Amino acid sequence: RTFERETTLKQKIESQGQKKRAADAFRVKAGHLPNNDYPLAIVQVDHTPLQICLVDEAERKPIRDPWLTLVIDTYSRMVLGFYLTFDAPSTLSAGMALAHAFLPKEDYLRAQGVNGEWPCWGSPDLILVDNAAELNGRMMHGARRRYRFTLRDRPVDAPNFGGHVESAFRTFMNEFKSVPGTKFSNPVERGEYDSEGRAIFTLSEFEAFFTEFLVNDYHLRPHSGYGMDGTVPLLKWKQGIFDGDVMPPTGLPDRPGDPLALRI
Numbered sequence: 001r002t003f004e005r006e007t008t009l010k011q012k013i014e015s016q017g018q019k020k021r022a023a024d025a026f027r028v029k030a031g032h033l034p035n036n037d038y039p040l041a042i043v044q045v046d047h048t049p050l051q052i053c054l055v056d057e058a059e060r061k062p063i064r065d066p067w068l069t070l071v072i073d074t075y076s077r078m079v080l081g082f083y084l085t086f087d088a089p090s091t092l093s094a095g096m097a098l099a100h101a102f103l104p105k106e107d108y109l110r111a112q113g114v115n116g117e118w119p120c121w122g123s124p125d126l127i128l129v130d131n132a133a134e135l136n137g138r139m140m141h142g143a144r145r146r147y148r149f150t151l152r153d154r155p156v157d158a159p160n161f162g163g164h165v166e167s168a169f170r171t172f173m174n175e176f177k178s179v180p181g182t183k184f185s186n187p188v189e190r191g192e193y194d195s196e197g198r199a200i201f202t203l204s205e206f207e208a209f210f211t212e213f214l215v216n217d218y219h220l221r222p223h224s225g226y227g228m229d230g231t232v233p234l235l236k237w238k239q240g241i242f243d244g245d246v247m248p249p250t251g252l253p254d255r256p257g258d259p260l261a262l263r264i
Contacts, residue, residue: 038250044072044128045071045072046129048067050068054066054202054206055201057204060202072165074164075227077164078219080121081097084206099263114211117219127152164225
């Protein structure tokens, strides 16, 4: 009965010439992905500009906002890797973020001075990207062949195929409103706030700050959304690896044998 009522309402909206509104109202909601039943089944990659002014390393004067490239596991919501840069999205930023995602994090956490667990590494089965050249060019297809993953464009007008990484971006933007040097897209929120005058982080300092946030906050925070039901991402990841969920446990992924070659 519910399906019949929704179908009738959808047809009514479409008959009024509002096909986009009908599609938005009745499409599968963000978070529903087919075959998303275990860690590293489906990974999403995307870029966003961070609205935070950073300073230079030498004189600590304001420079500009960085870009963040993020790799997220859609099953557990664990961030698998990221890359921060002042440069616009490129093949380099996409490759560095993927290399970070594929590699173990113990050495990286020590270098960043962060205590905590980030037990994620390994090549995924499927990587979902948009049709940007840096995410769908020679580098990505070379990596696809070498590391045996499938590369697929997100379907147009299908937010469930990009919703996980975009949801993470929204969370980060909301959290970073309290970071010195932040910029507010809302003029009322911005008010008289001097973003450049308040900026304190260099790029490397913000990387350590962001790593600490991921490992000891975001990954340990209950998440809503399809398949999570208030579960903590770190526990969801471990559940899929060691206990199984919809599928039997996957076990620990193989550790890459040559990290340098992977980065190159």
